[in-house]
Amino acid sequence: MDRVYEVALARLETSEPFRDKERDGERREDLCKLVLDQTGTDRIEFDTLCKRVLANMPGLGLLSGSGASLKRMGTLMLSTLGDQAG
Numbered sequence: 001m002d003r004v005y006e007v008a009l010a011r012l013e014t015s016e017p018f019r020d021k022e023r024d025g026e027r028r029e030d031l032c033k034l035v036l037d038q039t040g041t042d043r044i045e046f047d048t049l050c051k052r053v054l055a056n057m058p059g060l061g062l063l064s065g066s067g068a069s070l071k072r073m074g075t076l077m078l079s080t081l082g083d084q085a086g
Contacts, residue, residue, distance in 0.1 A: 004050045005035050011054060012062055027062055034062070 008031055019027075031053075038052040 001035055001039060001049070003046060004053055005032060007050055008035065008053050008057060008062075012057065030062060031057075 009028065012027060012031065034056055035049070035053055038049055038056065
């Protein structure tokens with residue numbers, strides 16, 4: 001569970017570099033609850049738990065979508081650069 005939490009926390013921090021860092025404590029608590037909720041009572045593999053947690057992060061507001069926006073922006077910039085080079 002600790003490894004899944006660390007992976008999810010790293011995802012959160014890298015996907016939202018301009019987030020309100022004053023709310024990080026609250027986000028960490030929400031993330032911890034999410035990991036515990038997704039674990040359930042049965043034994044679970046790391047990959048399965050990690051996929052569940054990462055899939056449910058946006059639904060809790062842990063990822064506001066700015067990471068996806070940044071990814072789209074990067075893709076757009078790369079395609080624009082490719083057009084200029086050709």
